Amino acid sequence: MSEFEESGIGEECGVFGCVAAGEWPTQLEVAQVLTLGLVALQHRGQESAGIVTSNGVNPPTYNTLKGMGLVNNAFPPEDLLKMRSCNLGIGHTRYSTTGISELQNCQPFVVDTLHGKIAVAHNGELVNAAALRRKVMRHGVGLSTSSDSELITQLLALTPPMEEVDAPDWVARIKNLMHETPTSYSLLVMYTDVIYAVRDPYGNRPLSIGRLVPCLGRGKSGHPSSVCLLCLVLRYYREVMPGEIVQISKHGIKSLSIVPRPEGDLPAFCIFEYVYFARPDSIFEGQMVYTVRQQCGRQLAIEAPTEADVVSTVPESATPAALGYAQQSGLPYVEVLCKNRYVGRTFIQPNTRLRQLGVAKKFGALTDNFAGKRVVLVDDSIVRGNTISPIIKLLKEAGATEVHIRVASPPIRFPCYMGINIPTKEELIANRPEFKDIAGYIGATSVQYLSVEGLVSAVQGGIPSIQKGERISTKPSRRVGHCTACLTGKYPVELEW
Amino acid sequence: MSEFEESGIGEECGVFGCVAAGEWPTQLEVAQVLTLGLVALQHRGQESAGIVTSNGVNPPTYNTLKGMGLVNNAFPPEDLLKMRSCNLGIGHTRYSTTGISELQNCQPFVVDTLHGKIAVAHNGELVNAAALRRKVMRHGVGLSTSSDSELITQLLALTPPMEEVDAPDWVARIKNLMHETPTSYSLLVMYTDVIYAVRDPYGNRPLSIGRLVPCLGRGKSGHPSSVCLLCLVLRYYREVMPGEIVQISKHGIKSLSIVPRPEGDLPAFCIFEYVYFARPDSIFEGQMVYTVRQQCGRQLAIEAPTEADVVSTVPESATPAALGYAQQSGLPYVEVLCKNRYVGRTFIQPNTRLRQLGVAKKFGALTDNFAGKRVVLVDDSIVRGNTISPIIKLLKEAGATEVHIRVASPPIRFPCYMGINIPTKEELIANRPEFKDIAGYIGATSVQYLSVEGLVSAVQGGIPSIQKGERISTKPSRRVGHCTACLTGKYPVELEW
Amino acid sequence: MSEFEESGIGEECGVFGCVAAGEWPTQLEVAQVLTLGLVALQHRGQESAGIVTSNGVNPPTYNTLKGMGLVNNAFPPEDLLKMRSCNLGIGHTRYSTTGISELQNCQPFVVDTLHGKIAVAHNGELVNAAALRRKVMRHGVGLSTSSDSELITQLLALTPPMEEVDAPDWVARIKNLMHETPTSYSLLVMYTDVIYAVRDPYGNRPLSIGRLVPCLGRGKSGHPSSVCLLCLVLRYYREVMPGEIVQISKHGIKSLSIVPRPEGDLPAFCIFEYVYFARPDSIFEGQMVYTVRQQCGRQLAIEAPTEADVVSTVPESATPAALGYAQQSGLPYVEVLCKNRYVGRTFIQPNTRLRQLGVAKKFGALTDNFAGKRVVLVDDSIVRGNTISPIIKLLKEAGATEVHIRVASPPIRFPCYMGINIPTKEELIANRPEFKDIAGYIGATSVQYLSVEGLVSAVQGGIPSIQKGERISTKPSRRVGHCTACLTGKYPVELEW
């Protein structure tokens, strides 16, 4: 059954790569696994998707598929079927942070160099991208897109200068790159038959490694020959460390190097990954995201207790926090809203009146569960305040006597320059005059947020001193730090403009 | 604000109509409301969608939009924008039960008669359709589709014979139709400026009436001129009674007639509406579907108690039953699975191995919540057994020590001839040899179903003796009955072939 | 090679049918032949296309394909491939004359009757359609489209009344229909394993029968085993006579009946088929359309001689008339315009200025051939005058000293009620004040039209007293007559409103 054992890198942030570990060539499945991996990351970017595969021989044949929209629509099945005999590959889903949204800016980016083609998929945003662009162009290189990914490929090709005679030392080139730009990036670099998984020294964006394993079932009669494959599971292996370069090939997983941070700097893993971006089953720093969110709910119940009858959630992302709030407060947890999964985000409404009707139809009120009661409604964040208002109205209209909003994260107040799309400072509700009477503005009985300290303690309290998944000999810094820039305005590195 | 007060018929089964109650003509919004209504019914049919609107004057102008696929894709926004000055309309979403899946078979069906055009939208399946087709064709009528909806329009046009001089008595024609076919149908018939809402004498399919009401918000300063519309809510009014014909027009809602069942027959509302089809916020027979499902979970906990550590759900439809089971059993409720909402049903996989990988990627395991524990997993039904197997494997692989499946409905064993698409008898797991050791077959520690009696008592126990919503003077039979044909093989009427 | 011998009906006006004459079932090719036939008729209708095929057994399976736009786009290749084992079929291309342009109105129309399904494709327009619709609806039939084709199918189903016991006498039903409506129609009616080809008693629309024959080539060595198929040719057989019903089946072609015109009425074949609609290789009334057009050019040279240096054409439809003019006048024929075949009709231009630039780019000037010369430019008709103006300007700009427009048909002045789409009376240039100085209006040196008498003599002068293609024993009226209603206002039958 070794043909199913494929070693793969599972990344929770829009990049995904995989290498078939069994006998090469495999048939078709690497492209399929990439596609499934991107679907699993779809929540991180819905504007475009791309995959590049290699057959792994020298010189390699690369195949590229890119498309706008969701992964399932972006790749025509007939094109996927054409991707035969690919043995490794990398993929990307994109929600534009830099660069306008066009097929051309879609990753992974492939360039041909003197030593063959490399493909790069990048999650994050280079804080010094403008300076690096000027540097590359001063060398006489023209840049055909505005994406960081092209910039990275050209930087890799440029330094040190290439000679036709020597072999390309891609690891040295990657280290050079890491010295040129501190953050933020989780990178996959594919060259012929290897993938380099790279995480910036601050570890701002997540990047993990896993292994696909088959689950076997037994046939009716139970005798061995009727064993059949039931499913494949991506078994979590470990995170790539801040600053680490890991090489993945058919021969296995190998840690090559760790590029250090400046003396005294703490790691700066994005705390909003815990709050919102990551899937609840992700594991960061040794702890499950769902559990951290539940802990945020508990902390919120301590910081902002409420006289009420029931606790509920705005489904689905706030559910762990709501359950945590209920457990801590001792109030019963009920469902008050049911969601119509067919109401898409893209539904076009010609005027505001109908757009709000749309919000209302997205949720139905489960009246019996709260009519005549005081409701604590836990949400994971309030960014603009547009969606919570109609929900509160809906609950009141359906019989709730009080609706107390409890937000399981602190208010966002500052822009992010490290890869997260955030509304302008003016659009953020915490920076607006209405915020002074936020409860009145959105129609709630009361509104309370989790404190920054509460969030940090919920996150850092659960990190084990030695990570569970740790199996490698390198000793990364156990010192804990997180980027809270969007909440506090304290950025982990000095920003260049 | 009277322009927002529109009286509408909310139907939970694929047909939806609405009449603007304010000043005519309204601009554009009737078509939009129809579309939103169909989106809310999308779970009942995803193959095609159609709407027909009328401007309501005499002679009327009808506009038709039909398309394949989901509502949001079926109607191009530019076409919706063209539907100006429509004041009433009916719509339909379709999951083919009779008639092949083609645009041509897509409802509503419109025909021109001597007295103008009528439009018909139909949910259900006429048990004697074959005989009625022969009858219509014997009159020399050619039928251009295989849909019951065309058959109904031709039957309405045919009897009694039309004369150019008289006015068409559509209500008499609808009554004739109801005497020709006992079940199953919930119908909307639009003629010029009225919609007739019709439910068959057995009440097999649901049909409800509601009223769209605006929710008003207050501006910052709170003074009256800053009042603004926050959302529109469909306020439930009442169900159409079995056998009832209700007329909806700009002048209001009027019950015209109730066609009785044969002496001694009970109503036969489809019990699977409670179990699976209806949205959890629907109200049937005076009770909320969510509450009935929760009650099914409680009943299941009584019938099938388990030694276990936690209770959980296969999200999302089984969640109320799982909460009910947890409450009754006293076991803690936790989430064990998170769902990737981007994994669509239509994702094409080239082989079985990858299809099962697909199932696995649809759900992520929330390991911390159940590792090392005995899990009761509540699901709403097991039809073929294909999806529960990989889920069980996933939980065991992630550390569950036992997985007990509890199904909140009895096994389906018989076909439905009244509008529900059910696999063939041979495909239903309850009719297969594997069913004898179902737990072994799907890999569970144990499997237990709710009994038919338990389901019926959970459904009928909650029906109030006088329905809450009742406001009309007619006295429909309070006698309670439900169609359990797919569970018991006992059909409410004799079937014709 | 008998499998290639298929008997087909070739119609030059938007309907096409074919029957495989060899061993049944044939594979796939009937649907392909229908598609090719419709492509050959594409110039008659570009709005939608449809085909219906039958496997020819009892009861038959019919398959339908319909789509908007050109034939090549209307039918997805994968759907064509699904049309296996079809042995006969009919098709239709549509340029809406009655009924709005929607997929629903797209022909052929299929209805299920007590005796099975019939399919109807219709070219023409029933002059008494409104009265017939009322008649059908008085029988209680609802009409779901505004197309004459549905009306015809319902009339065929209605009279005489159907009984389940008897066999359907479709020929009697078709005769009934022909007595109900005098003109205009060329019909194909398919029932199980036969196609009835029907032409109205006035013969207003063309309808011909042909036979597909293989052309065999010889291999390199010339010995018999290397014979290979080179192409298939549709060999013209004969026209369907005015009023005739011809039955086509695998057993051959059989004339069943000729329904006569009222005593004293002449046939009324549309003279504009010769002038513009028909393909130049069509054969009507024993003469080739190309030859008639050349004769119109000769007649025009006699009626409107010109002092000039060269004669040319507005490519491509006016070329035979221009060559005829050149031959008769003795002036040299040259090409003055080259056409860009990629300039489609549907190209969207945001303003008039660019639309006219579009006209200019549709044609290039072949300067060397006319610079410094006086040009006679022959066109086949001037309807609105919009396209000839920029062409004249183009020629003058490029050096023509004079541009004399000679139009090879008389001016259109009246509407057509028999199936031809003509601009409103007000839009026709011949009815507008500018017409008095048409040369000045369009910028020509002079303008002259062919006279009505000249056109009629060019058309009727070439009709042989006994038609070449005639092989059947029936003796249709040799008396010659043509419909010139759009030129003279004299309609062949009294018009009902």
Next chain:
Amino acid sequence: MSEFEESGIGEECGVFGCVAAGEWPTQLEVAQVLTLGLVALQHRGQESAGIVTSNGVNPPTYNTLKGMGLVNNAFPPEDLLKMRSCNLGIGHTRYSTTGISELQNCQPFVVDTLHGKIAVAHNGELVNAAALRRKVMRHGVGLSTSSDSELITQLLALTPPMEEVDAPDWVARIKNLMHETPTSYSLLVMYTDVIYAVRDPYGNRPLSIGRLVPCLGRGKSGHPSSVCLLCLVLRYYREVMPGEIVQISKHGIKSLSIVPRPEGDLPAFCIFEYVYFARPDSIFEGQMVYTVRQQCGRQLAIEAPTEADVVSTVPESATPAALGYAQQSGLPYVEVLCKNRYVGRTFIQPNTRLRQLGVAKKFGALTDNFAGKRVVLVDDSIVRGNTISPIIKLLKEAGATEVHIRVASPPIRFPCYMGINIPTKEELIANRPEFKDIAGYIGATSVQYLSVEGLVSAVQGGIPSIQKGERISTKPSRRVGHCTACLTGKYPVELEW
């Protein structure tokens, strides 16, 4: 009316640029004019199309539109409408010669450099592309496509090295490029507010300059205020000389430099432009292409006279040669084939039998014009021999007693490395054994080709010693030479591999 006076570059080979000469900004029309220009060049490339526009200010805003397929389908009208305020632009239609057919390879190519963005559109094929790619990559530049266009942009950016302080001397960079690669290219390079039009020193690909001029019409009354625009005409100005760099801006057209060929080398304009590629109304070297083709026909009549009754053409490209043949031979010219313009190239046929039926249906036989006669059928070339066979069969089947094929160009025997897509040597009929008895192979009575000498004399005989369009003071070499490599195997430069 100065707003309509736009100076544009009209290129006959797939690239087109235009600069609005009136007041800037103009509204919308530059993008429209580019689109119309590409439609006029559509015959040169149907795989993809692209345009890039600039608003012409400093720093400029560039907008790019690219799409697969025909120009009219490639650019959604709503995207064209968004291209507001563009004052100049370049466009490209592509039929892949190097680089696979993907949107990514679609031109124009835009890169950002230290001194801003340049856009490049290229027609031709660099004979030393492989060596140039290595050179660029040795500088550390990664190449993201396989297109020559990207290579050219990177070469322009690379040499001489860019400094942030200096201004970019694009003309010097273009000259550097021209010294690095001798042929073949016709280039448009856009930078901010100018377009550089560049033709390689051998003049292998055509490139011309024109001016769009309005045609004015007079209103009915004839008085001045009713003057209206009738059309826009592209007035031919002159060709770009071999080796010339011409600058086009709102300030006019300016010849900047002529890069010479190596001593002793003749120009090498592609002779197949005259034979087949160019539109008949194009003007090269002072002569109209149509006239050259007519002359080829005359020469063919001298070289290959025939005993026959009529001369005809395979429409439409061979018509001037056929008319020339008729004039020289004294035989009457008639049309024998009519073409169905709706039979597209892309029509998918499932087997060879039906594909040949497709060829047959593409043409109809105009029987009256040749039945019983000996036909000379002039075609412009025979490449594979696949299409002429069924045509000959069609004519013979329809009554031609003899069919003599006369080909107005010599047989193609060698590959082209300068931008023309030619079948492999083995596919070319002139290199195959069947060629010995080509008449027998294709079923003709006889077959004769024009000689290479005859073609060269027909082409060179008409070139005026001083070109008509010449208005600039530079004195380009009057020495005449043409590339006949595909006919003779003599390439104008030594080929590198």
